[in-house]
Amino acid sequence: MTVGSPTLRAVFLGPPGAGKGTQAQRLAKEHRVLHVSTGDMLRQEVAGGSDLGRRAKGFMDAGQLVPDEVITAMLLARIQAPDASRAWILDGFPRTLPQAHSLDRSLQAEGIELSHAVDFEVPSDVLVQRLSGRRTCARCGSIWNVHSKPPRQPGKCDACGGELTQRADDRPDAVSKRLQVYAAQTAPVLDHYRAKEILVEIDADRPPEVVYENLMEVIAKPAG
Ligand code: AP5
DSSP, X not given: OXXXXXXXXXXXXXXXXXXXXXXHHHHHHHHOOEEEEHHHHHHHHHHHTOHHHHHHHHHHHTTOOOOHHHHHHHHHHHTTSGGGXXXXXXXXXXXXXXXXXXXXXXXXXXXXXXXXXXXXXXXXXXXXXXXXXXXEETXXXXXXXXXXXXXXXXXXXXXXXOBEEOOGGGSHHXXXXXXXXXXXXXXXXHHHHHHTTXXXXXXXXXXXXXXXXXXXXXXXXXXX
């Protein structure tokens, strides 16, 4: 399987700060793969002040999951859009078993099969350190880190010159809640994909370029 072929239909799993967004952005840029991030979609809704955004904001700021019915409708509509006929990766979805089952049903109805469920594994103490240092470009969405990937000029994006901001849910109390929520609600999703024999695990506690090389290897061949 070539990496950009339309048969690449992958979900990226793993705790907050594991590097899903960092890897997905690079893959999308280098291989014309559609990157669908439910977190980014929700943050756009919040910024735009939509009803959905107003409903989601309280959950997100508190480090909790947005209700399944809200997020699932938004995600399924996105992957039915015309530009989703090419290869895609879902970053941050599914996060609960009901979301995974909804995705299964929707793909089955369209005759599409998920090719890979990639689990990015990182120890909790490393996640907390990464999230405390994360900065995101308000203009282009590029991800930086004051500890491990600082921009040349503090507070400015190297890619577009936009202002770098800290996410509201990267405060220590929200981070700790997100890690608890991950263990309770998202970890069972791994077993769902393990049973389908499409789960691949990547040690993501290594430099981003090494993780990316490993990711390229695993998605270039069928999972299982
Ligand atoms: P979302 O935006 O999806 O957040 P998340 O899953 O918590 O993941 P993060 O974006 O925090 O981390 P990441 O793994 O992408 O790491 P990144 O690459 O940025 O969701 C936010 C909220 O939206 C949720 O809490 C929930 O409320 C709601 N939501 C979203 N989807 C939902 C769903 N399906 N159901 C219900 N609610 C939903 O990297 C982190 C930092 O580490 C960066 O600074 C980066 O530079 C650095 N870094 C990355 N890789 C490395 C590396 N290898 N070495 C060193 N540093 C690294």
